[in-house]
Amino acid sequence: MIKKILYSLGALFITLYVASGFYAVEPEETAVTYIFGKMIDRNIEAGIHWNVPYPFGRQTVKNTKSNLFLSLGTTAPSLRNFTFSGRNLWMTGGASLVEIQIDIQYTIAQLDLYETSHDKPEFFLDFLAQKMLTRSLIEQSVDDILTTGRQLLGSQIQLAMQAELDISNIGIQIQDVIVKSLSPPNNDGVANAFQTVQNANSDRYKRLEEAETRKDQMLFNAEAEANRIRNEGLADQFTRIEKARGDTVRFASLAEEWQKSPETMERRIYLEEMSEILNGVKVYVVPDKSNQNDTVQVIGN
DSSP states (O other): HHHHHHHHHHHHHHHHHHHEEEEETTTEEEEEEEEEEEEEEEOSSSEEEEEOOOOTTEEEEESSSSSSEESSSSSSSOOOOOTTTTTTEEEESSSOOOEEEEEEEESSHHHHHHHSSSSSSSHHHHHHHHHHHHHHTTSSHHHHHHTTTHHHHHHHHHHHHHHHHHHOOOOOEEEEEEEEEESOOOOHHHHHHHHHHHHHHHHHHHHHHHHHHHHHHHHHHHHHHHHHHHHHHHHHHHHHHHHHHHHHHHHHHHHHHHOHHHHHHHHHHHHHHHHHHTTTTOEEEEEEEESSSEEEEEEEO
């Protein structure tokens, strides 16, 4: 009787032990199995499966279809299993500080690599995210990060992390890196000083734009003045050339006439020149009282 009970208990134990080797894999999950610590089956798909029960065998089932999340720069719960008191503050180029929060979305692309390449892949991913965030921030000035660089920051981190993960062959695929918040440190004194710097930079850019506008206007005015002077010079040049041509024709005509009748031309030229001279002279007629004859003096001015 006792033997039957023992046999029954043994059979029940064996049945339960064997039955404990069954496990389920959901559609969004993948599994790997181990026997005596060695991986036997890799990337087991959805369904009911059996493996040698513990302690001789075990299986790991992970979600490989849905996005997993890792957050940096926040006190909200994440995959991080350790604390970092200053993790909200990150240094940028120029030794400035910013508060930043990013969410990293990733999937386990290959569970077998994820299980075997690193003891704690979540910690490795967290460390890698901090490393690439620090590198991306330190390569840029705080002005660029808070303006144009913000849109590029997420893609820079994603590409850098994926390159490192591919080299490490860790089986993780980065889907997206989202910059949720980015601002100066949340401290009144620092924030005010930062805002002062930002205002000064804005004023500097404004003054540079005004100076550029003034420079363009001055260049435009200078070019217009240069064109005016050039046009006036060309007009004066044309006038002088035409006058010189006219004088040349006139002198040639006079020379021809002089060849024919020198005395007549000399008299004519003399009269023309005297006419031009006398046209600009005031003439006063004054009687000469000391002279007994009826004569007058002609005084020119």
